[in-house]
Amino acid sequence: MYSTLQRLNHLSSLATTYVMILLGLISIASLFALPAVDVGTVDVKDLIVQKGRLRRWAAKEEEIASMRFDIRTDLNPLLNSYNTKQLFLYLTAEYDEATTGNTHDVVLWDRIVTRGDMRDIRAVGKKLPRSKGGKKGRGNVRVEEGKNKYAWRNPSGTFKEIPSANLTLHYSLMPYVGVLSSGVAATAQGPVSIPEVIKR
Template sequence: MHSIYARINGLTALLSTCVMVLLGTIALSSLIYTADPKGELSINSIRVHPGKERRYPRRTREFAFVNFNVTADLTPLFNWNTKQLFLYLEAEYENVKGVKNDVVIWDRIVRRKEDAVINVQGKNKYKFKDLAKSFKDVPPAHYSLKYNVMPYVGVLTYGEAARTTEAIEFPEAQDTM
């Protein structure tokens, strides 16, 4: 005869196995579901201005200010396993030394399917600066709207909703110090 503890142990082992199989099935089924959202991205203007670092006020460097328009319909990304979306606008360029840089200049979290139709005219939310302290002689940059689907159960899914068709050059700095 088994004791009460042995019976509880067997029951909890069976229940935890069933829950793990169910969660694994949910995760695999969300990988099968694929959506391809489309959007448009246009860069209106880019300005480069010299400025001072907050931590090091004696140092000057150049900051880029990007004005953009983003329109996208991301509702196909929402299904029964989608918790939220993380959207971000990324600038991709190589610096003077040939090192590839990916800089996030704007982001937004979308939690509901009703908010998944994006129409934003804005500017960069974060400081856009190069490690070399200057955008002089930096090759043109491509801009893209990317997303990250965060599910309730399963792996994170990354994708791209829009991209500029041609690379956009950085202008010369407007003010001199």
Template sequence: MHTSFQRLNNISALATTVIITLLSLVSLTTFLIPANLDPGSLKVDHLNVLLGRSNYDRSAKAREFAFVKYDLVADMSPLFNWNTKQVFVYLVADYSTPKYPENRVVVWDRIIRGSKFAKINIADGKQKYEFKEITDSFKDVSATFSLHYQVQPWVGALTGGEVVRTEAIKLPPAQRRVHS
């Protein structure tokens, strides 16, 4: 006869095997459910470059900061299904300089926790984070802006993609000195 401990061990081993199998199947099905996003709309209304100092580092030398205003419309609701926990959406500026050929700056982001909050409609939006150049100058720099997303599932791997991208926009020369 089997003892109570052996029976409990067999039941827990079977339950663990069933749970792992079900979670593996759930994880695999997320790749089978396509997320067909409609292309969004992103328009950079205003792009300005000012010379100044960061609010976070008063002892730093003056450098150029870019300021962006944009209009953004996107519907992220097709990304939500029974295995979606949340979607992380972020607006990125990509640009290159002679010294650093690949630069990417996140200027805005949002966490969407449900499909009822998945429609993004921002008019005259402002950046959320500092957009500064590490070499201190945006001279002869063009940037493209794009909206990206990362889907965090309840079970499985993170997936992501790009919704919309603008054409390259030349950053204007610095206009004036800003004292912070």
């Protein structure tokens, strides 16, 4: 005869095993059934390079690039997925440096989109007021007149030998269960030319 405690222990072990198997199946199914995303656009409105210093101790004067941009992309398929917890969006600039031959990939802007943001996302780093109609299920990202959140600088201190850069908006999907997945949400229409430094 088994005691009540032994029976409860057996039932809890059996239930834990079934739950782990179920979570494993959900993880595998979500990985292979990841919805496709139509690649949107990144439109650069303005890009300037000027001399400046970073806000840190003993920072030297160097060339720093500032940019204004618009982003249009539809992440509705990802946000409507049953296993999506949140998305991490980040805009990168990738370019080659002719003098050293190194390839740089710099993060300029980022944003976390939670499952509760299943509506138009237009503000940069701010939550939108709820619409009166209460519509949900929309994941349109519309960034207008956005600015680079992080300083864009080159390790050499100058952009003189860098003619252009490729801008790409990436996403990383964090599921409730399973592994992280990533992809491309939007790209610029061709390389973006980097202008000469503004002389004061």
